[in-house]
Amino acid sequence: MTFTTCPGCGAIAEVVDRFTLPSTAGPVEHIRTHCVHRHWYTTLARQPATDHAD
Ligand SMILES: [Zn+2]
DSSP, rough: OEEEEOTTTTEEEEEEEEEEETTTTSOOEEEEEEETTTTTTEEEOOSOOOOOEE
């Protein structure tokens, strides 16, 4: 499981999906997050998410 911060409220949010969209600058990775307050966001994955195998 990968966690990040909710862009809306700053709470902990789970990364539920991850996908790549084409852009003029090349493929851009996006992530879909779902926070503890039930906010859904699709944002750019600007930096490699902390991806722990455990
Ligand atoms: Zn939120």
